[in-house]
Amino acid sequence: MSRHPNKEIRAAIEEMIQAGWRIEKREGHSWGCAFCPGGRAGCRPPTSIWSTPRVPEHHARQLRRAIEHCPHRVLRTSEGE
Numbered sequence: 001m002s003r004h005p006n007k008e009i010r011a012a013i014e015e016m017i018q019a020g021w022r023i024e025k026r027e028g029h030s031w032g033c034a035f036c037p038g039g040r041a042g043c044r045p046p047t048s049i050w051s052t053p054r055v056p057e058h059h060a061r062q063l064r065r066a067i068e069h070c071p072h073r074v075l076r077t078s079e080g081e
């Protein structure tokens with residue numbers, strides 16, 4: 001997967017992946033989409049990740065908030081997969 005051009009947003013995307021979110025790359029106006037760990041029954045619509053938001057810090061915060069507000073988050077244990 002190609003990296004997001006903005007480092008703030010890249011960090012937020014990294015947190016989403018850590019939290020079990022699935023990132024899908026898109027072409028066009030948005031950089032990609034983030035699907036919560038709930039899968040089919042997960043949060044809808046998927047969270048859009050913009051490629052060049054006017055204030056990247058705000059968008060990064062929005063992405064983190066999506067992680068926090070998702071009721072489907074999985075508790076990851078340190079014991080194997």
Ligand SMILES: [Zn+2]
Nearest residue numbers: 036043070072
């Ligand atoms: Zn969710």
